[in-house]
Amino acid sequence: MGADRRRLYEKSRCRVWRGVAGDYDRRAGDRHGRALIDHLTFGVSNIARSCDFYDATFxxxxxxxxxxxxxxxxxAGYGDDRPWFWIAEQDATRGKLHIAIRADSRAQVDAFHTAALATxxxxxxxxxxxxxxxxxYYGAFVLDPDGHNIEAVCHRPE
Known part of the structure; x- marks a missing residue:
């Protein structure tokens, strides 16, 4: 990170981006460590193809x-203990869409990327x-069957 950007970064009063993974994990989520957005839904052009992709990738x-x-x-609804990531075969979302999913380890990020490419x-x-x-910040980015930018990210040092 460049010196000017680091200074801005360090001076930032933003509660999420402090540059310390522990701060990010502790303050950005709820009791489950997930982001405070309850759920999201976006349209896909082919639900069967998208389900095959997300089943393997997630x-x-x-x-x-x-x-x-x-x-x-x-x-279709995806999640861990409840569905919070939804896709619908209706009005396929167009334009820029980037969704980042938090991973617990860098190995999970690697496996996410491998599974996405395989499907x-x-x-x-x-x-x-x-x-x-x-x-x-350790991440991997893939484009799903509709071209949406899906990311897995781990904020923890290895």
Whole structure:
């Protein structure tokens, strides 16, 4: 990280980005260590293809498909103990969409990337450190079947 950016970074009053993984983990989430967003939903063009992709890609992160049903559209919900990541085969989302999922280890980030590529995802940034974000930011980026940028990130030092 450049000196000017580090100074801004260190002076920041932002509660999340302090550059210390422990601070990030402790303050950014709820009692489960997850972000405070309850859930999100976005549209996909082919629910079966997307379910195949997310089933395999999320498995290394401990996330699984918990629901799949049809109401106004076919939807699938993913999560750990409850669904918080939803996809719907209706009005496929267009334009920039970037979703980062927190991993517990760098090995999980690597496994996420491998699984994504094996199920039709496209590489959008190989696993590795991203020191411009903070010294321990270890992430991998893939494009899902609809071209959405999905990331796995670990904030812990190894």
């Amino acid at each position: 498995e290394p992160l401990g996330i699984r498909r918990l629901m799949r049903f049809r109401e106004a559209a076919e939807v 039709g995802g496209r590489d959008h940034g190989a696993p590795g450190l991203r020191p411009d974000y903070h010294p321990d």
